[in-house]
Amino acid sequence: MPLEDDDAARMRSGRAGFPSLNQRIFAPFKIATVIDAVARRGMTPETVLERTGLTLTDVRDPHTLTSIGQYLVACENIVAAGAAPADAFAIGARLHLSAYGMYGYALMCSPTMRDFFDFAVRYQPLATPTVRLEWRAEGDVAVWQFREIYREVMSSEVRTFLVRQQMKMTFTHIRDTAGTDNLPVRALFALPRDAHAAEDARELSCPCTYDAAANELHYRIGILEQTPELGNRLTRIMLEETCERLIGQSRTSSGLSGEVYQILLNAPSRFPSMETVAAHLGLQERTLRRRLAAEDSSYGGIVDDVRRRLAIEYLQTTRMSVDDVAWKVGFSDGANLRRAIRRWTGKTVAGIRASKAEPI
Known part of the structure; x- marks a missing residue:
């Protein structure tokens, strides 16, 4: 059944900042893991890769780029x-x-588990995500929530499979970083209870509740202040800068969104209107809006990201005053830029300049 316009808009807004289903920007490690995990059941690589457009040679090549959509098809298969x-x-x-490249290594180097939680959420678009990670502190627990953002493109069976996979994956990541003694205190499934409930409790080492409002994994609040065994603040800063560049590259490298990015990057300080950009691309404004929405993007979101990218580059590579940088990227004054920098990065202008990172 086709989605109504308002339902589709809500789903797109839930995926804001995430790659589109067909954007090929991910190394094939997740699909390779699926192939290896189901081989014991006698499932061949050809079975896993049917309809993905990938071969086993592609999946074994770390330079191959894959999409979230291809991963979902592999799981459907x-x-x-x-x-x-x-x-x-x-x-x-x-x-x-260790399978997640720079994103995974940065998580392992987190100086505290609170930093781990924050970083995991912020840079999750680098990890072939099938859900949106969120976390919050609530009373005596730290809560991971797994928001289903591609639910409309999968069957209930695949949805159930991926929710369980995500629960176990987060369980594994916490153990990798905080040690085997850190187990969840409960798991909440926004799924009906089925014949595998006992298996869920055994795999997640905690009681499980079903028909909940959201899919969640709860840990004791004290985990937030723990220091991971491999925690290293300086290494984490370096890896975070790399992840920031990778995020920027993924947003500017493909599709109509990438074309709009490039137009705006070449026109700082006075960004053209959406109507002007549409005309430059030979499109009507409403067509540009619709096609950007189909890529889980928006003109306003792209403008904000271009401002972020340019502002950080100017601050790190020039001696321009904050007010001059603000003018260059379309802010009315330095105070507005300072607030935006805090919103974008969690850092101060001085902190950005001190890091002296490469442009992102």
């Missing part, structure tokens, strides 16, 4: 071939942080 919750848990257990 194995579920249709008989994959069970045990396979979802097996995949989640195999997806250690």
Whole structure:
């Protein structure tokens, strides 16, 4: 059944800042893990890769770029071939942080677990995400919430499979970083209870509740102040700068959004109107808006990101005053730029300049 316009808009807004389903920007490590995990069940790589447009040679090549959509198709294939919750848990257990490149290493180097939680959420678009990670402190627990943002493109069976996989994957990442003694105190599933409830409790080492309002994994609040074994503040800063550049590259490298980015990057301080950009691209304004929305993007969001990118580059590579930088990127004064820098990065202008990172 086709989505109504308002439903589609809500789903797109829930994916704001995330790659589109068909954007090929991810290394194939997740698909490779699926192939390895289900091989024990006799499922061939060809079964996993059917309809993805990928070969086993592609998946074994770390330079291959894949999309979230291809990963979802691979999961659809194995579920249709008989994959069970045990396979979802097996995949989640195999997806250690070391498989996530710079994003994973940065998480392992977090100076505290609170930093780990914050970083995981902020840079999650680098990790072939199938849900949106969120976290909050609530009383005596730190709560991971897994918001389903691609639910409209998958069956209930695949949805259930991916929720269990995500729960186990987060469980694995916490153990990788904080140690094996840090176990969740409860798991909440926004799914009906089924015959695998006992398996859920065993795999997640905690009681499980079903038909909840959201999919959540709860840890004791004290975990936030723990120091990971590999925690290193300086290494984390360096890796964070790399992740920031990767985020920027992913947003400017493909699709109509990428074309709009490039136009705006070449016209700082006085960004052209959406109507002007549409005309430059040979489109009507409403067509540009619709096509950007189809890529989970918006003109306003792109303008904000271009401002962020340029402002940080000017601050780190020039001696311009804050007011001059503010003017260059379209702010009325330095105070507004300072507030924006805090919103974008969690840092002060002085902190940005002190880091002397490469342009992002």
